[in-house]
Amino acid sequence: MSRIDFPKIYNPAAQTTEELIENFVVRTALFQEIFDDIRNSPMQFPGQHYIIQGTRGQGKTTLLLRIAYEINKDVELRQRIIPVIFNEEQYNISRLYKLWETIAEYLQEDGEITGLYDKMQKYADDADYEQRCFRLLETSLKKHKKKLVLFIDNIDEMLTKFSKKEHHRLREVFMESAELRIVGASSVSLEFHYDYGQPFYQFFKIPTLRGLTTADTKTLLLKLGERYKRERVKEIVQNQPGRVEALRRITGGVIRTIIILFDIFVDDSNGSAFLDLEKVLDNVTPLYKHRMDKLSPQQQEIVDF
Template sequence: MTEQLLLHGIAVYNPGILSKEELKRYFVARQPLLKKLLDELKREQPGKTPQHRLIVGTRGMGKTTLLHRFALAVAEDAILSAHWLPLTFPEEQYNIARLSDLWVNCLDALGDSLEASGNSDLLDELDACVDELPSEEDERAKTALQALMDFADRLGRRLLLLIDSLDIVLERLKKSHWEIREVLGHEPRLMLVGASARVLEVTYEYESAFYDFFKIHELKGLGEDEMRDVLCRLAEVDNNTAITRMIEQQPARLRALHTLTGGNPRTAVWLYGVLAQGIEGDVRSDLERLLDQSTPLYKARFEELPAQSQKVVDAMAIHWDPLTARQLAERTRLPVNTVSTQVVRLAEQGVVEKVPLRPGKKNGFQIAERFFNIWYLMRASRRVRRRLIWLVQFLKVFYSQDELKVRAHHHLHNGERGGSDDRIRRAEYAFSLASAVDDPIISSALERSALQTMRGDSKLKKELAALLRFDDPDGKLKALADSLDFMQELKDRVIAARTQWPSGIEADAFASALKGSLTLTPEEKRQVIEALPDWENRQI
């Protein structure tokens, strides 16, 4: 269940395919808003124009799931279902180009509802009505709307239009805004509850048709308590007591997960799948798969931003750590005032967040959802070691230091395997763990393991050279690599020497003892080798 629903993202992207019981079981995070919407719907007066509503939240905040859960709750409430018929629509209504398309889609949604309830006779009438609609646009729109109202009257119920991605719908129907407003503003049989990934300009521009028209509900990131509820419910459904125990006993871990997701419910569900794999899971492969699955979401979110906002977000994401407005201005070569305006707007949209900088009293800005930042780093960084920053940052945030040490020991004691591609991934993972773990002894062992893995494969030596050149400013890794090269050449020379070894001593054993000597310096070891027969007197 976890693998299917969480790691592969089926239910995460398409809540409409869940059964009623699954939808109720997985719907945890937005219970207070669901209750509020239901209570407000019960207060709507018959025969009076209802208050239309708009749910606003960035992608992944749960808008689509909320609409589906709202529809189910209305249908299962005896009082509400007697007066209201909820109609759901595809998340993106790509077929909308004219006003008539909107009303025809409403008829189609009504048809879906009739089919689900088994009302085949009325469904046949509706389908015939749609087939007979006139082709001329004005007449078609007028006839489709009237048919919608006639069917509502025959059913004796008002229609609750639950339209996802309302921003896209209204963008496609710019020329019809005032006509839509006229209908919704005077028709008591229709109530619109829309969802949008952004605040609609038409709702706050004074001369726009929908100025001050909707009651807006903003979906912000989950709080820590809500995040706990989501993870505990997933663990309960998955029967994973280890995760339940972790959540209860490690509050710092929960805070780290909250930081990583920025309170985004969809991201929380994704990362639960990685969490559920445990120590045996391939965290890098799981993470790469999740980052790949999140690409449509994050790419769309980024491309929705204006050009200047994209430039600011790019500079912020590449740096990872918080930056002041002045530092961002230097990196983007934009005026400080422009950057300040951009970060305030981005903070209002939930894309970035203000954080205190230490030491001092200044504030900095960083990407609010750290997983989005990790996705951006993965796509933007190309150099060998640089491109692993996304994995390093994920490991630091997602795992405690104790867990990182366990993973490090597991990696070090899990022997070499596979071809060059497997070995380069193993080496890169070791380097990433070495950067994330705070124990210098374990970190050094991981780096040594990674270097030995890459040195042992001629195909990987170019990768190793690039790694040392681009991401070793203090020369530590290069010195270690040089030391390993020295030791390998030392061993090769000992074994190749034509020496009559004393009884009971073999070349391999002598080379290993010489390599492992703690009392001899590298120079003294070199002198020992030079004293062996057949040694060409050359600098090692």
């Protein structure tokens, strides 16, 4: 019997490509929708940009990786599109020009387009450095007949660091250039998307990931049972639908939480939803006690209230 690999739960990129694809059994409709959009677009004109929104643990990072991996698998598509997967926490991108530099570095490391970053650095002291960087990037992509799809997790954190002037400039790039598309993800509501006075007002297509349905919860549990060799899962899913629904409601249908509680769910031989919940509370109490202990007295009073 295998145990849950917790590091990979919190860092999907730690899985091999094969593992992630094999275990990707929910969010499949949205995956197919976005991938088909990318595959069917010749990218002759500026395209639709996406930001997938959902609370932490809903599968945003996994979905981004799944789309990127599918592009890499498609030999014909890969000839014209380069998927660029940004690190989940890209702290260094605090200015727009750093975005273009980071892309150039990725293309260099991947062997797709070499020497681009060094060309950019020749203009590092120029007032129009950002514009020069993008022109060099765009020219190189056209020369090599390549398009980019940028997969940027926590894109809200990056965009928040940019100035309003840089937002206007980035919007201009998105509106005028057909060389790149964005598929981002955010765990917070994007205020700039709903503010009429902001450059990115209603600009992105924003699919929202909500808690899993009952059917998807069953699908996920069966896959977990197969992956971790827990034969009892089939019996529980088939004969104890109340337990499955109780787990879904307790977790809010959040994928990561369901996976974390999977062992407790399967090991409870009595099959009681209340016992499941009690075990959950017993397991998380030390975690939240530790967090409470770190709060100031005033903050503790607020939480306790």
